[in-house]
Amino acid sequence: MKVELRGITKRFPGVVANADVNLSVEAGEVLALLGENGAGKSTLMNVLFGLYHADEGEILIDGKPVVFNSPADAIASGIGMVHQHFMLVPVFTVTENVMLGVEPTGPMALLDRKKARDRLLSLSKEYGLEVDPDATVEDLPVGVQQRVEILKALYREANSLILDEPTAVLTPNEIRDLIQIIRTLKQSGRSVIFISHKLKEVLQIADRIAVLHRGRVAGITTPQETNEQQLATLMVGREVQLEVSKETAQPGEDVLVVDDLEVLDDRDHKTVDGVSFKVRAGEILALAGVQGNGQTELVEAITGLRPPLTGTVSLNGKDVTGRSPRDLFRKGLAHIPEDRQADGLVVSFPIEDNLVLNTYNEPEFSRGLAIRRDRVRESAENLVEQFDIRTTSTTAAASTLSGGNQQKVIVAREFTHADELLIASQPTRGLDVGSIQYIHEQIVAKRDEGVAVLLVSTELDEIFALADRIAVMCRGRIVGTLDRKGATRDRVGLLMAGETEEAETVPGEMAPTPTEDES
Amino acid sequence: MTAAAERAPVARADLIKRGARTALVPLLSLLAAMVLGGLVMIVTDPDVLPYWAAFFRNPGRAVTVSWELVSDAYEALLRGSFGSMNAFSETITNATPLVFAGLGFALAYRAGLFNIGGEGQILAGATTAVWVGFSFDLPAVIHLPLALVGGIVGGAIWGFIPGILKARTGAHEVITTIMLNYIALSGLNYLLKTTTFLRPGRSDPISQIVNDSAQLPAFGDYRMHAGIIVAGLTAYVVWWLLFRSTLGFEFRSVGANPSASSYAGMSVGGTYVTVMMISGALAGLAGASQMLGVRHYMSPGFLGYGFDAIALAILGRNHPVGVFAAAILFGALRAGGLSMQAATATPIDIILVIQALIIAFMAAPALVRAIFRIRAETVVESEAVTKSWGT
Numbered sequence: 001m002k003v004e005l006r007g008i009t010k011r012f013p014g015v016v017a018n019a020d021v022n023l024s025v026e027a028g029e030v031l032a033l034l035g036e037n038g039a040g041k042s043t044l045m046n047v048l049f050g051l052y053h054a055d056e057g058e059i060l061i062d063g064k065p066v067v068f069n070s071p072a073d074a075i076a077s078g079i080g081m082v083h084q085h086f087m088l089v090p091v092f093t094v095t096e097n098v099m100l101g102v103e104p105t106g107p108m109a110l111l112d113r114k115k116a117r118d119r120l121l122s123l124s125k126e127y128g129l130e131v132d133p134d135a136t137v138e139d140l141p142v143g144v145q146q147r148v149e150i151l152k153a154l155y156r157e158a159n160s161l162i163l164d165e166p167t168a169v170l171t172p173n174e175i176r177d178l179i180q181i182i183r184t185l186k187q188s189g190r191s192v193i194f195i196s197h198k199l200k201e202v203l204q205i206a207d208r209i210a211v212l213h214r215g216r217v218a219g220i221t222t223p224q225e226t227n228e229q230q231l232a233t234l235m236v237g238r239e240v241q242l243e244v245s246k247e248t249a250q251p252g253e254d255v256l257v258v259d260d261l262e263v264l265d266d267r268d269h270k271t272v273d274g275v276s277f278k279v280r281a282g283e284i285l286a287l288a289g290v291q292g293n294g295q296t297e298l299v300e301a302i303t304g305l306r307p308p309l310t311g312t313v314s315l316n317g318k319d320v321t322g323r324s325p326r327d328l329f330r331k332g333l334a335h336i337p338e339d340r341q342a343d344g345l346v347v348s349f350p351i352e353d354n355l356v357l358n359t360y361n362e363p364e365f366s367r368g369l370a371i372r373r374d375r376v377r378e379s380a381e382n383l384v385e386q387f388d389i390r391t392t393s394t395t396a397a398a399s400t401l402s403g404g405n406q407q408k409v410i411v412a413r414e415f416t417h418a419d420e421l422l423i424a425s426q427p428t429r430g431l432d433v434g435s436i437q438y439i440h441e442q443i444v445a446k447r448d449e450g451v452a453v454l455l456v457s458t459e460l461d462e463i464f465a466l467a468d469r470i471a472v473m474c475r476g477r478i479v480g481t482l483d484r485k486g487a488t489r490d491r492v493g494l495l496m497a498g499e500t501e502e503a504e505t506v507p508g509e510m511a512p513t514p515t516e517d518e519s
Numbered sequence: 520m521t522a523a524a525e526r527a528p529v530a531r532a533d534l535i536k537r538g539a540r541t542a543l544v545p546l547l548s549l550l551a552a553m554v555l556g557g558l559v560m561i562v563t564d565p566d567v568l569p570y571w572a573a574f575f576r577n578p579g580r581a582v583t584v585s586w587e588l589v590s591d592a593y594e595a596l597l598r599g600s601f602g603s604m605n606a607f608s609e610t611i612t613n614a615t616p617l618v619f620a621g622l623g624f625a626l627a628y629r630a631g632l633f634n635i636g637g638e639g640q641i642l643a644g645a646t647t648a649v650w651v652g653f654s655f656d657l658p659a660v661i662h663l664p665l666a667l668v669g670g671i672v673g674g675a676i677w678g679f680i681p682g683i684l685k686a687r688t689g690a691h692e693v694i695t696t697i698m699l700n701y702i703a704l705s706g707l708n709y710l711l712k713t714t715t716f717l718r719p720g721r722s723d724p725i726s727q728i729v730n731d732s733a734q735l736p737a738f739g740d741y742r743m744h745a746g747i748i749v750a751g752l753t754a755y756v757v758w759w760l761l762f763r764s765t766l767g768f769e770f771r772s773v774g775a776n777p778s779a780s781s782y783a784g785m786s787v788g789g790t791y792v793t794v795m796m797i798s799g800a801l802a803g804l805a806g807a808s809q810m811l812g813v814r815h816y817m818s819p820g821f822l823g824y825g826f827d828a829i830a831l832a833i834l835g836r837n838h839p840v841g842v843f844a845a846a847i848l849f850g851a852l853r854a855g856g857l858s859m860q861a862a863t864a865t866p867i868d869i870i871l872v873i874q875a876l877i878i879a880f881m882a883a884p885a886l887v888r889a890i891f892r893i894r895a896e897t898v899v900e901s902e903a904v905t906k907s908w909g910t
Contacts, residue, residue: 305781326784337782346776357772357783361765369764 001062001078001159001191002026003048008057010043017043019215021057025160025191025208030182032206033195036235036432037403040215041195045162048193049081050074080153081162084169086145090138094148095120097137098155116155123154127184142291143174150181160191167201168430171290172460172493179205197235197432199228200461213237236434244440247448249468252281253316255452256302256421261311263297270309271297273476279421284443284453286467288460290496294476295456296338299425302454303335304328316420329358332420336410336427338456340403344410347399351391352380354398355413387412388438404435411442422446425456440465460489474498538840545834545841547887548880549848556873557589560865564588592865599858600851606858608741612813614850615743616641616805618750620828621846622757623674623801625837627692629761630794631774636681636696637802638825639703640674644803645810646707647673649817650716652729652810659732666733667749667807674803675796677703682795686788692795700825708819716817726817735812746808751843753804758839760797770794802828830878849874 004024010017017040025031035041046052048059050068058065061077068074071081088097099116106112117133124131129147137145146166153161163182167175182192182205196202202209203223211218211234218234232240256279263272271294279285289295300306302313304325312321315331325335337343345354356365356376365375380394389408391401398406407427414422424443428436443466447453457463463470464487471481472495480495561567567588570581600610620637627634634640651669655662681695710716711724718727735744761767772780773790781787805824810817831849835841856870880887 303782324784324786325782329784335782337779342776343778343782346772346779348775349772353768353772357779360768366765369766371763371765371768373763 002060003079003160003191003193004060004063005044005048006058006060008044008047008054008059010040010047010052010054016215018047018054021212021215021217023210023217023220025193027159027191028186028189030186030192030194030205030207032202032209033193033212034197034199034202034209034231034235035212036197036434037430038432039212039235041212042164043215044212045081045164045193045195048074049079049162075156075158078157078159079162080150080156080158080160082146082149082153082164082166084164084166086149088137088145088148091136093134093136094131094140094151095133097148098133098152102156120151120155123151127154127181127188129154129181141174142169143171143177146170146174146178147181158190160193161185162193162195164195165197166194167196167198169291171458171497172489173497175201198461199231199235199433202231203228211235232433236432238434240433240437244437244444244465246444246466249283249447251283251468252450254278255281255316256454257312257314257317258298258302259312259314261298261301261313262309263294263301263306264309265297271476272301272308274311275473275476275478276311277471277478277481279452279454281420281452282447282450283468284447284455284466286455286457286463286470287473288457288463288470288492288496289473291458293473295425295473298473299335299338299423299454299456303333303423326358329417332418334414334418334422336407336414336422336424338425338429340407340410345398345406347406348397350395351384351389351398351401351409352376352394354409355380355383355394357413359413359417383412383416404431404438407431407435407439411439415442415446418446418451421452421454423454423456426458427455428459428462436462460492463492464489472496541836541838542841543893544884544887545836545845545877545881547891547893548834548877551880551887551890552873552876553593555876556869557593559872560589560592560869561585564865588863588865592859592863592869595859595862595865596852596855598855599862600855605741606854608738608743609854609857610847610851611743611747612741612850613853614846615746615750615812616809616822616824617828617831617846617849618747618843619753619805619808620802620824621832621835621842622754622839623798623805624828624832625835625839625842626757626761626770626801627794627798628832628837629767629774630770630790631777632685632692632791632794632798634678634681634696634795634798634802635693635825635829636677636699636799637805637828638821638823639696639700640677640799640802641806641809641822641825642700642703642707643677643799643806644670644674645806645822646710646817647803648733648807649726649729649810649815652733652815653727654715655733656730657732662730662732663735663811666729666811667804670803670807670810671800672803674806675800677803678795678797678799679792682792682799685795686791692791700821704819704821707817711817711819718816724819729811729815733811734815735808737812742813744808744812746812749804749808750846753801754839754843757801761839766793827874830874833881834877 002024006022008018008021021044033041043052047054050071050073059068060066066077089100092100095113095117098120104112104115120133123129129151131144131147131151137148150161166178170178182194185192194205206223208220208222209226209231210220211231213235258278259276261272261275262270265271275298277285287295297306301308304323304327307322312319314320315328315333320328320331341347346357359365360371365372377394384391384394387408389412390405398409401409427439427443431439443453443455455466467484469481469483470487470492471478472492473479474496475498479498482492567584570584574581599606601607620641623640624634624637648666648670651666655665657665677699680699681692684690684695685692708724711726716726718725735746737744761770769780769785769790773785773787777787802825806822809822827849831845832842835845852870852874856867859865860867
C-alpha cells in the first residue's frame with residue numbers, strides 16, 4: 001500500500017506546525033521521519049492518523065484521495081499507529097488488549113477469546129513477534145508491550161505502520177529485536193514510517209530518510225547518500241558538533257561516597273540492593289542502566305528525597321545520610337532530576353520563579369519574609385542570557401518553553417550552585433541534537449571546574465560521550481565498573497541487560513545476538 | 520529618568536488588561552446565571568404560566584408579563600442591595616464574614632488544598648472570640664484586638680488538625696475538614712451547656728454576651744461595622760503573603776507541583792500545616808467578625824458562610840481582589856434577596872439557584888466562551904475548579 005501526503009499544512013493559533021509537506025512511502029519501504037522536538041513530526045503523523053484535520057493538502061492511498069475524520073477512518077484504510085506512550089490496558093491480558101474494540105463474538109454475543117487468541121498466535125509467529133497471549137500487560141517489559149501494540153495494529157490489518165519514537169523506551173537489546181521486526185514487516189510488503197530524532201538508528205533502519213525542520217521538509221535522502229553529520233545539520237538547521245571535546249579527567253579527592261546502600265521503592269520493594277561507589281572531584285561517573293533498575297531510587301536516596309533502609313552517603317568525608325534536600329543543596333549538591341516537568345519545574349510558574357525555586361529564601365533574593373522581586377528579575381535576565389534560554393520574557397510561564405529550553409532553565413538554576421557535586425539524571429532525554437550538545441558541554445565544563453559529576457543515563461551515546469568511568473546498574477546492584485578506555489558499547493549493553501558472565505568472557509568484542517528477552 | 524519609572528505606566532496598563540481578561544469569564548458567568556435564573560423564575564411562577572399556556576392566542580402578553588416578573592424581581596434585588604444607605608449597609612454586613620472565609624478557602628486552594636472545613640473553622644473562631652469577648656474586662660483598645668486574635672487562634676487550631684493529618688498520614692483534607700465541621704458543631708453544643716458559656720438565668724444553650732469593649736464598632740446607626748475595614752486590610756495582607764513573600768512562594772509552588780517543590784528543598788508537609796493554619800485562621804476571623812460585629816453571642820448551629828465562601832472564592836478565581844469583589848456580590852445577593860422576596864414574592868431560593876449556576880458556569884469556562892463566542896485565552900492556572908479532588 002502506498003501512502004502519500006500532498007501539500008499538508010496544519011496551523012495552530014500562532015504557529016504553523018506543518019507547512020506544505022510532501023511525503024510518500026511505498027509498500028515494503030521503511031521511511032524515517034527525522035526531526036527535532038517541535039519540528040512537526042507528531043503533528044504530521046496525527047494528521048495522517050486522523051487525529052487532526054489538515055488545513056490544506058490531501059492524503060492519498062494507492063493514488064486515491066481519502067479524508068480521515070477520526071483514527072477509526074485511518075484504521076479502516078489500513079493505517080496503524082504505535083504511539084510513544086502505549087495505549088494499553090495494564091490489567092488486561094495481551095489477547096484482551098489486542099481484541100479490544102474489534103472483539104470477535106460467538107453465540108449470544110459472548111466474547112470469543114479463543115478466536116482472537118488463535119489469530120494473535122498466528123500473527124505473532126508470522127512476524128516473529130514473540131509474546132505470551134495470556135500474560136497480563138502490566139507484568140511485561142516495555143519492549144514486549146511495544147510488540148503488543150504492533151500486534152494490535154496488525155490484528156486490525158494495518159498495511160502501513162507509524163511508529164512514534166519507538167526506541168525511546170527500549171534497551172539496546174530490545175532495539176536490536178525491534179529492528180529485526182521492522183525488517184520482517186517490510187518483507188511482508190508493509191510500509192513503515194519510523195519517527196525518531198536519533199541519527200544512528202535512522203541510518204541503520206531506514207530505506208529513505210525525510211528530515212523535518214520547523215514544519216517543512218528540509219530534505220529527503222537515503223542512508224547510502226548521507227551521514228550523521230549531514231543529517232544533524234539538516235535537522236538543526238545549522239552546523240552542529242556531535243562529539244563533545246574533552247580533556248582527560250584530572251580526578252581529585254573523593255567527593256561522594258556511597259556505601260552499601262539499600263533503598264525501598266514506593267511499593268516497599270528493595271530496588272537498591274547494596275550499592276557502593278564513589279565519585280571523585282573532577283570526574284564524571286556514568287551510572288548506566290536500563291530504566292527501572294533502581295537508579296531513580298538510588299538518586300532519591302543520595303539527594304535526601306527518600307530515606308535509605310541501610311548504608312551511608314558521605315559528601316566530602318561527612319556522613320549526610322538522610323539529610324534534607326535543602327541541607328544537601330547548601331552543602332553544594334546540585335541535582336537535575338530525570339523528569340524535568342514533574343520534578344524539575346513548576347511549569348505554571350514564570351521562568352524567573354523557576355530559576356529561584358531553591359534559592360528564593362536565601363539572603364540574595366529575600367529580606368525577612370519578602371521576596372526581592374527586583375533581584376529575582378535581574379538574576380533571571382542574566383541567566384537567560386548566559387544560558388541562552390530562548391524566550392520572549394522572564395515572566396513567561398515555563399510551560400511555554402520547548403523541552404530543550406525548559407532543561408536549560410533547570411541547568412541554569414542548578415549549575416549556578418553546583419559547587420561540589422552535580423547529579424544529572426537523564427539530562428538530555430527527549431532533547432534535540434542542538435540542546436544535547438549544549439548540555440553536554442556544560443556538564444564537561446563543570447567537571448573541569450573540579451566538580452564531581454554523577455551522570456545517570458540509559459543512553460549509550462550519552463554515556464560514551466561524557467563518562468570518565470562507567471558503573472553499570474542492573475536489578476538494584478552495580479554489576480560492573482569500567483574505565484572509559486577499556487569499555488565498549490557492547491560490553492556495557494550486555495552488562496545493562498544483566499548478562500554478567502557473558503560480558504566477562506567476551507571482553508569488548510561483539511557479543512552474540514541475544515536469544516531470550518530479559519524480563 | 521530611570522528605566523523602572525519608564526516601565527511603570529506600561530506595567531500598569533498591562534495589569535489592567537490582564538485583570539479585565541481574568542474577570543471576563545466570572546462576569547459572563549454571572550450574566551448567564553442571571554439570565555437562566557430569570558427563566559427559572561418564569562417557569563416556576565404560577566401567575567405567569569397561564570399566559571404561556573395561552574401563548575398562541577396572545578404571544579406578546581406572555582412575553583411582557585414574563586419580562587415584568589423578572590425585571591421587577593431583579594430591580595427589587597438591586598434596590599435591596601445598593602438602593603439605599605441601609606441596603607448598602609446590609610450588603611456590607613453580609614459580605615464581611617464572606618470576605619474572610621473566602622480568603623481562607625482561596626489561600627488553601629492556591630497551595631493545592633481543598634479546605635471545605637470553613638464552616639467548622641468559622642465556628643471554632645467565633646466561639647473563642649466570644650469567649651474572650653465576655654470573659655475579660657479590658658479597655659477596648661486591648662480587648663477588641665485580643666478577641667480578634669482569639670478568633671484567629673481558634674480557627675488556626677481547627678485548621679491545624681487536618682493540616683497535620685495530611686502532612687503526617689496523607690489523610691485527604693476534604694474528608695478530614697468535613698468531619699471536623701461536625702465535630703465543631705457538636706463541640707459547640709456541649710460548650711454552650713457548660714457554666715463557662717451559659718448565659719446566667721437561661722437554661723437554653725445560649726452564650727453570654729460579648730462585652731462592649733470587645734465589639735466591633737458599627738457605622739452610625741447601621742448594622743455594618745468596622746469588620747469590613749479589617750477584611751479589606753486582610754485581603755491586602757493575603758495578597759502580599761501569596762505573591763510577595765517567600766511563604767506564599769512556597770504555598771503556590773507546593774500547590775502547583777508538590778514533587779518539584781520537594782526536589783527544590785521545600786517541605787511539602789510543613790507547608791500543608793502552615794497553609795491550613797492560616798486558612799483556618801482566616802475562617803476563624805470570619806466567625807469572630809460576625810460575633811463581635813453583629814450577633815455578640817453564640818447559639819447552636821452553623822453560621823452558614825463556609826460553603827458560600829467556596830463558591831465565591833472560585834468565582835473570584837482564588838485571587839484576594841477577586842475574592843473581595845465576589846464577597847460583596849454574594850453579600851448583595853443575600854441582602855437584596857430578602858427584600859426581593861418581600862417586595863415581589865419571588866422566593867429567596869432563586870438566589871441559591873443563581874449562585875449555583877454561577878459556579879456551574881465557572882466550572883465550565885469553555886461553555887461560557889462558547890455561549891458568548893469569545894476566543895480561548897491561554898489557560899489560567901486557577902481555572903481548573905475541581906483539580907484537587909482526584910489526589
